[in-house]
Every structure is written in structure tokens, then in C-alpha cells.
Amino acid sequence: MAQGETRIQLDKDAVQQVRTGYPLLHKEWFEGGSEPPVEGTILHLLDQKGQFLAKGYYGSQNVGCGWVLTYDAKQPFDxxxxxxxxxxxxxxxxxxxxxxxxxxxxxxxxxxxxxxxxxxxxxxxxxxxxxxxxxxxxxxxxxxxxxxxxxxxxxxxxxxxxxxxxxxxxxxxxxxxxxxxxxxxxxxxGIQFAVYLNDGPMTGIFLDQRDVRKRIRDHYAAGKTVLNLFSYTGAFSVAAALGGAIATTSVDVANRSVPRTEEQFRVNELPLEEAHMYVMDAFRYCAYARKKGMLYDLIVLDPPSFARTKKRTFRATKDYSALLSEAMMVTKVGGVIIASTNASNVSLKAFKRFVTEAQKMSGGRYEVLETFGLPKDFPVSKAYPQGRYLKVLIMKKLSA
Missing domain, CATH: 3.30.750.80 (RNA methyltransferase domain (HRMD) like)
Structure with missing residues (x-):
């Protein structure tokens, strides 16, 4: 066998997963041997009898340590x-x-x-x-x-x-x-966005929210006051403004969020008079809004799955319910919250449970109007439903 390739014999459970088409390789599958394979090593996966199952590569990332690419033993990765x-x-x-x-x-x-x-x-x-x-x-x-x-x-x-x-x-x-x-x-x-392909890991727009932005513009924004928490470069705010929102408020902890949001408004020829921007933690802003008696018709809540500031660490699995309850308390009765998470380790069922917990904490009643996931250019393997990481719930506040 050529250098850079190796055979890995899997246990019974791993064999069953691979046979059903599950593509992700797990670190525990490689435990018990001497050293883990070198990054990029081509792996020939074998069953307990030494028979060929699939072929993939070793690559450690935040989930798993590689992927199956083919079920043809003779297929070169060229x-x-x-x-x-x-x-x-x-x-x-x-x-x-x-x-x-x-x-x-x-x-x-x-x-x-x-x-x-x-x-x-x-x-x-x-x-x-x-x-x-x-x-x-x-x-x-x-x-x-x-x-x-x-x-x-x-x-x-x-x-x-x-x-x-x-x-x-x-x-x-x-x-x-x-x-x-x-x-x-x-x-x-039809919405214009200014992007930077040469400026770090992100470009200025999260492409997986395309359907949600369109829905905001076309259905939810007209005549509304909008609060966009974790606003990044203000893409949701721009969509809302183009949809006829009377005012938008964009909140993000990053200093650069303000000039980047202003830029997105300018490239769409939108006025900035009613485009309010705050460099502030989302929890702190909600507390500020409550103190001032400020309520919003439409709130977009799209935090990262993990974020750390000098004073706070946010983990979607632990903190989303508390964050959502804060947003609920600054939503008008009859208003709408668009709650989103990209945490792959949070199922839709668990996410709905966060909503239930947040309702209890805030005291309001809500109904889910719509559910969104990944757009069509983000296909998910049937054998790997965990790849369906984006969950979006659009909810209406029925009572305080």
C-alpha cells in the first residue's frame, strides 16, 4: 500500500455506522492503536473480518477526525x-x-x-x-x-x-x-452587500441566512421597529429597512460592527437617520431597553454558538434560554421574534425546549409561526442529519 495510506479495522458499532452511509469518522474509532494517523492519511476502513468498507481521510476538526469519501476501494483521491x-x-x-x-x-x-x-x-x-x-x-x-x-x-x-x-x-x-x-x-x-474576502475568517455576510433575510424583507418588516442583536455587519437590519421598517437598531460587541453596518446601508442607498447602532453586549442592551421602557415590533436574535467577551461567556447550549427571555421582555405584544441558532449540537427539539424555558422565565406566551433551516445550496446528507445545524423559529408574542 502506498505511503500516506493505512488500514483501520473498526469495531462492531463503527462498522454499522459506516455501512449505513454515516460519513464522519470519530476519534474513538482510532483509540487502542499506537499513534493516530498523520493528517491527510488516506484510510481504508475495514470490518471486523478485515473486509473493505469504505475509504476516506484523516483530518482532525472541531467535530470528528475525518470523513468517508467513497465506497470504492480502487478510487483514487485525485x-x-x-x-x-x-x-x-x-x-x-x-x-x-x-x-x-x-x-x-x-x-x-x-x-x-x-x-x-x-x-x-x-x-x-x-x-x-x-x-x-x-x-x-x-x-x-x-x-x-x-x-x-x-x-x-x-x-x-x-x-x-x-x-x-x-x-x-x-x-x-x-x-x-x-x-x-x-x-x-x-x-x-436583490439586496446589495459589501464583502471582504481578504480580511480574516468571515467575509461580512452569513450565506446560510439568505431565506430568512428575504422573509424579513418581504413579510415581517413593513412599518415595524426592529432590534437586531448580534448584528455583525447589519445584514438583517438592511433587509428590514428595505422591507419598510420605520427604524432599525443593530447591537454587537465588536467596534467594527458600526462602520460595517453603515457601509451596508450606504451601498443599498438607505438613509442612516433611523438606523441606530450600539457597540454593546446583547444582555446589557436588553437590560438598558427595559430600563428605558423600549419595546420592539420585530427582534432578530442570531448569536454565535459560542462567544466570549471580557465580562461574559455565551454558550448556546447553556445560555440561549436566558438570552431569549431577555429579548422576549422587550418585544411588544403582537410583535415577532426571529430566534436562530447555528449550534450543531442543539437539535430542533432542544431548541424548541429553549423557547419553552424562555417563555416561563419572561412570563409571556408565544406561538411559532414559521420554521426555517438551511437554504437549498447547503444540502444535508440523509445519513448525517447532524449537518442540519441551522434552526430558525419565527414566533409571535401573544401576551405579556
């Missing part, structure tokens, strides 16, 4: 293999590529498109590859050649999300083609 995967994914996004109203979306979504540990996003001719482990990054040369085989591009950027401590690997994000001029203006359902 330029041709990756080009076929990319081509299939691109064909599924044909309607998005043809759209004049949307020029930013995901073109390859990890295990949902057949290669766990990698995502590729499209920004009006530019592509951004995000690597989630050193293991998948070891195939970088073949994947970049495959991308060039499948599509023409203006330029390619990359994001490395595999530092041991979990922080972003900071070096030049530009890969090849032509460097972009930033901010780059892209469109999502």
Missing part, C-alpha cells in the same frame, strides 16, 4: 475525483448561477456534496474555499486544479479553520487568479 464532485455540485446550483438577483451563494457544502471538511462559496466570480482540517488541506493542489477544470473564475481565496486552538490561521488568503478590489459588492435576492 484531480479527476474532486472535479467530478465539484461538477455535480455546480450543476445543482445552475439556477443560482443563472440568477441576476443573487450573485453570492454556496457552491459546495462539505459532506452534503460528498467531501466533508471543505466548503466553497461563490462571490460574483470569486471563489472562497474554507478548509476545516489539515487533512483536507493536504489535497489542496488537486482540489484547486479540479476547480479550474470545472469553472472559470476571477480569483480564488481560502480560509484555514484548522489551528489546534481553534483560532483562524492568519496568512494571505489570496490563492490564484486576480485579486479582488474590496469591498466587493454582491447581491442576494
Amino acid at each position: 484531480r479527476t475525483f474532486f472535479a467530478q464532485k465539484l461538477q455535480q455540485a455546480f450543476e445543482k446550483r445552475a439556477s443560482l448561477f443563472a440568477s441576476e438577483e443573487t450573485t453570492v451563494f454556496r457552491v459546495f457544502h462539505g459532506e452534503g456534496d460528498g467531501i466533508g471538511g471543505l466548503t466553497i462559496d461563490y462571490y460574483d466570480g470569486f471563489y472562497v474555499l474554507t478548509w476545516y482540517s489539515e487533512g483536507i488541506h493536504s489535497f489542496r493542489t488537486s482540489l484547486l486544479k479540479a476547480l479550474a477544470d470545472v469553472t472559470a473564475y476571477k480569483g480564488v481565496y481560502e480560509k484555514k479553520r484548522f489551528a489546534q486552538a481553534g483560532q483562524y490561521v492568519t496568512d494571505d488568503d489570496f490563492v490564484c487568479g486576480t485579486r479582488g478590489a474590496f469591498p466587493l459588492l454582491v447581491k442576494e435576492n
